Amino acid sequence: MIDRRKFITGAATLGIGTAFAESFAMPESPYGRKVVGRAKKIKHNPxxxxxxxxxxxxxxxxxxxxELCIEKxxxxxxxxxxxxxxxxxxxxxxxxxxxKKQAYHAGLDLMGFSTHQGYVYPEKEKREENIAKTIHQIELAYQLGIPVMRLNTGRWGTTKSFDDLMANKGxxxxxxGYTEDDGFAWVIDSIVQCLPVAEKCGVVLGLENHWGLGRTAAGVKRIVDTIDSPWLQVTLDTGNxxxxxKAQMELLAPQTFLVQAKTYYGGxxxxxxDIDYPEIGEIMRKNNYRGYISLEFEGNESPETAVPKSLEVLRESFYYDL
Structure with a gap:
């Protein structure tokens, strides 16, 4: 076989190899070697x-x-x-x-903590119960070493059946006797009281678009912008x-700290x-999102087959330029 270096050197001597040699030139690594790579490097989101x-x-x-979920x-x-x-x-x-030990040994990050709470109550004592509950959940996340915790606004509760709520699009x-402005005031005041503990524990609260006052991007953004704390960001759920x-995701993307990605195999x-994940991936790239994508499979197919298929879709859709 022809030695590549001798070939390029010989071609350059003949005056015909300069452009050819430059096309093969690779950037220097910190260790003094040529690095094999492509013109445009990408990295996939975890x-x-x-x-x-x-x-x-x-x-x-x-x-x-x-324990079984960790194994799977x-x-x-x-x-x-x-x-x-x-x-x-x-x-x-x-x-x-x-x-935590099992996940570490399995090679998995504990990357998110999905919790439930709600602050949409006229009764102050009920809001205080949920503030205490949220603080306890933050402390659990800290014990687990989890950096971001999903947060809900809560909802009015005037629709008793969750099936009925879903049928009415949330x-x-x-x-x-109350207005949405009352509800937003309760939620904002309650979350503010949780933030000192979140900061102390190093746990970012990600307010999710999850029914209630967080059903819309405008509702989530109203709360996050009013509080204006680095310890309150957004959990962006693609299925809610x-x-x-698209427009609502674009509104929240700049403040997104975690993406929860739903799939529906089997209905x-x-x-x-019908979620266009390549399109969502492009939205997140435009906003320089480099964080985790967390799959939430919500279909009727067996997770044994649907979850691996979902992983493949997300791997192909979420990446960014280096």
């Missing part, structure tokens, strides 16, 4: 999976323990896992540390905008959306 994807509230949570996430090739708090079997520190009337999805439990 992809996690919510433990919810393996359970979806289908049957007792004991049938899909967190690692076996399927995910980079991290997001814990759904209500799916966990305990909040004891020994249990939390056991999960829209429900305010309590009689039921109209004007959705409450609805099915």
């Amino acid at each position: 992809i996690g999976v919510s433990s919810y994807s393996f359970w979806q509230f289908n049957g007792p949570k004991e049938e899909v323990p967190m 996430a690692a076996a399927m090739g995910f980079d991290g896992i997001e814990f759904l708090l209500v799916q966990m079997s305990s909040e004891e520190n020994s249990y939390l540390q056991k999960l 829209i429900e009337p305010a309590l009689e 905008f039921l109209e004007d999805r 959705g439990k409450w609805y099915t959306l």
Whole structure:
């Protein structure tokens, strides 16, 4: 075989190899060698999976323990896992540390903590209960070493059935005698009281577009902008905008700290959306988003087949230029 270096040197001597040699030139590495690479380098966003994807509230949570979710996430090739708090079997520190140890040994980041709370209550004592609950959840995230926690606004509760709420696209009337402005004031005041603990623990609160006052991007942004804290950002859920999805995502993308990406193989439990993930990936690249994408599978197909297919879609869609 022809020695490549001798070939290029010989070609240059003949006066015909300069452009050819330059086309093969590679940048120097810090170690003094030529680095093999392409003109435009990309890096894929890390992809996690919510433990919810393996359970979806289908049957007792004991049938899909967190230990099993860690095993499945690692076996399927995910980079991290997001814990759904209500799916966990305990909040004891020994249990939390056991999960953290298992995930580390499996090569998974504990990258998200999905929690439930709500502040849309006229009664101050109910709001205070949820503030205390949220502070406790932040401390659990700290014990687990999780850097971002999903936060909800809560909702009015005037639609008693969640199925009915979904049928009405998450829209429900305010309590009689109150307005949305009242609700926003309660939510903002409550979250502000949680932020000192979030900062102390190093846990970013990601307010999600998750029904209630956070049903729309405008509602989420109103709260986040009013509070204006680096410890309150956005959890962007791709499946919770039921109209004007692209425009609403573009509005929240600059403040997004975590993306929760839904898929619906086998048809959705409450609805099915045709989500254009390459388009969403482009939106996030324009906003220099380099963080985690967390899969939330919400379809009727078996997670054993649907979750790996979802991972492939997300891997292909979320990347950024280096």
